[in-house]
Amino acid sequence: MSKRMVIMLIILAIVFGGIFGWKAFVGMKINEYFDNMPQPAAAVSTYEARPDNWALMLEAVGTVNAVNGVDVTSQVAGEVQKIEFESGDTVKKGDVLVTLESAADRAQLNALEATARLSRQEFDRYQRLFKQGSISKSELDNRRAQRDQSMAQAQAQQEQLNYKTVRAPFDGRLGIRRVDLGQYLQPGTPVVSLTQLEPIFVDFSLPEQELSKVEQGFKVRVRLDAFPDETFEGEISAIEPGVDAATRNVNIQARFENADRKLRPGMFAKVNIQLPQAEDVVVVPRTAISYAPYGNAVFVLQDSDGKAKQEEGKDNGEPQKIVKKRFVKLGRQRGDLVAVVEGLKPGEVVATSGLLKLRNDAKVTIENDVQPSADPAPTPGNS
Template identity: 80%
Template sequence: MSKRIFSKRMVIMLIILAVVFGLIFGFKAFMGKMMNDFFDNMPQPAAAVSTYEARQDNWASILEAVGTVNAVNGVNVTAQVPGEVEAIEFESGDSVKKGDVLIRLEAAADRAQLNALEATAGLARQEYDRYQRLFKQGSISRSELDNRRAQRDQAVAQAQAQREQLNYKTVRAPFDGVLGIRQVDLGQFLQAGTPVVSLNQLQPIFVDFALPEQELSRIEKGLKVRVTLDAYTDQQFEGEISAIEPGVSEATRNVSVQARFENEDNKLRPGMFASVDIQLPQSEDVVVIPRTAISYAPYGNAVFVVKDAPQKGETGENEESDADSEKKAEGADKIVKKRFVKLGRRRGDLVAVIDGLKPGEVVATSGLLKLRNDAAVTIENDVQPSADATPTPGNS
C-alpha cells in the first residue's frame, strides 16, 4: 500500500515540475518574442546623407588599356674583346652622346702588334713599288709583280685588322642616352660580352600596349594617347599612336599598339607600368554620378536612390504594407531605395552609369555604410564629396 502511495506522489511531483518548467520556458519564449517584435517594429533613426542629382554629360569616347614603357633604344653595353679595365671614363647615371668613351681596356700588347704589322705593311708597299719599276723595265714577269701586289695587300689588311682589334679595346656609347649603374671595376678582367653598363635612350620613348581585335577599326596612327604612371599619379603624359601591329595575336586575339612620347623631363622610364587612355574622335552621352555614391560589392555594384517617404495609406516600390513603410520612414520625409547599376568609364571623381539610373534621379553620396533598403534619411548637403571630372591636388 505504501509503495503505491509513494509512486503516486512521485508522478504528481513530476507533473508539477513539468508544469513549472513549462511555464518558465514559455515565459522566456514569450518575452523573447516580445523583445524581437519590439526591435523589429522600433522606428529606425533617420541617417544623415549628402546627395547628388544624376546628370547627363557628353564624354569623349576613350579606350582604356594597360601598357609598358619601353626605350626607343636600350642595351647593356658590353666589351667586344677580352681585356683588363685600364680606365673608366663615366659615372653612373651620366647622359652621354654617341661615340663617348665609357671604358678603356689595357692594350699595350695590341699596340705593339699593330706597330709590327704596320712596319711589315710599309715594307710590302716599298717592295711592290720596286717590283713595279722593274716590271716596267722588263726585268721581271707579270706573275712576280702580281705576287708582290698580293703580299702588299695582305700585309695592309693584317695591319687594318689589328687596328680594328685595338679600337675594340675602347668601349664607346653606341647612341645618345642615359647610363645606368656601373657594373665593372677598375682592374677587372673582362671576357668578351661582359656587361659594362646599361644605356637607354629616353627621348623620345615608347609605351607599348594591346587592345582587343574588336577595337582595331576605331584606332589609327596619330590618335592622341594619355598615360598615367604609378610614380606620378597626379600627372598625365600626352603622346600619340606611332605604330599598329599589322597582325593580331592568335593566342590572345589582341593587336599590339605603340605610342610615342617626347619625354622631355625623362619621367617615363623603361619598364614602368602605364595606364593608357586612347582618345577617340567620337563622343557619347552618359549619366554621371560621383564615385562616392557607389556601394561596391562582389555580387554587384549599387546606389541608394533617394525617394519621398510614402504617406499613410501609400505603398512603396516593393509593394510593402502601409504600416511597414510608415514605420521605416518615421522621423524623416525621405527614404532610400537600393538599386543595382552597371558602371562604365571613370573620369576624375565621376563615374558613368550605363544601366540602372536615369538623369535627374537623386543618389546618396555619403553615409552609405549606414543605409539599407527603405532606410529613412535626412539630407545634409553642407559638406559635399568631391565630384570633379578633372580633380587636382590641393597643394598643386
C-alpha cells in the same frame, strides 16, 4: 471538503489565468508597438543625375621600355688601363668609357704597317719594270697580291687596336660601373649598362575587338606609381600588324619624349588612349553607389503617398521623401564621377551619403550643407 477544494482550485485557476493572460496581452501590444513604430528619417545629401558627353577612352596596362638599352661590353681581351666615366654619367655616342692595355698590339701594328709600306714600294718598282717589259704579268700580279695582303693585315690589326678602347654606342645614361682598374677582361665582359631615355617607349596590349578603334598617332596618357600625381602624354608610334593567337591581343607601342627623364625602363604604366569619338552618359558621384557582390545599386529619392506631418515648430507642407533601392549597371569612371549605363535617367535625384542607414522605402531628410566631391578631375588638396 471536496466541494470547497474544487471551488478554491477554480478560483486559483481564474486568478492565475487572468494574470498570465494580462501579461500576454501587454507583451503582444508592446511587440505590436515596436513593430509599427515609425522609423526616424535618415539625413542624406543628394545629387541630381545629369547627362554628360564623355570622350571615349580605352584603358590598358603597359611597361616602359627604352629605345636603346644595352650592357656595354669589351670585344677583345685585355687589362683595364683607364676608366673614363663615373656611374650615372650622361654620355654621347662615341665617348670613351674604358681603355685596355694595348702596348703589344700597337707594336705589332707598327710592324705590319712597315711591312705594308715595303710591299707598296716593291709593287711600285715591279710596276715600272713591267712597263719596261723586264718582268712578266704574273710576277706583277704576285707583287700586287702581296701588297694587298700586307695592307689588309695592318688594317685588321688597327681594328683590333681600336677594340682596346670601349666607347658608348649611342647617347644615353650609364648605370653602375662593373669593372675596376687592373682587371683583366675577357671578350663579352659587361663594363656598364647604357640606356637611352629620350625618347622612350611604353608597350601595352589591347583586345582584338578594340583594334578598329585605334590608329597610329592617337594621343596616349600614362600614370606611374612612382609619380601618382602626374600624367605623361605621348602618342601611338606603332601597332603590331598581327594579333597574338594565344591571347587574342594586339601589341601597341607609344612614344614619349621624356624630357624630364622620369619614365624609366621596366616601370609599370597605367595607359589611357584618347579616342576621337564621344558618348552620352548619365553621371553621379561615386559616393552614390552602393557596391555589393550581387549588384551595384543607388537609392533614388521619391515623394511618399501622403503629406509629411507637421513637426512641432515646423510647417513645411512638402511631401515626405522616401528612397527606392534600384540596381544599376556602371560604366567608366572619371575622377569622382561614374557613368551609369543602365537603371537611371537624367534628372533623378540619388542619395550620396548615409547609404549604410538606408533601406527600401526608408524616409529621409535632405541635408546638402556638406556635399561629397563630384569633380571629374580632382586634385590633391596640398598640390
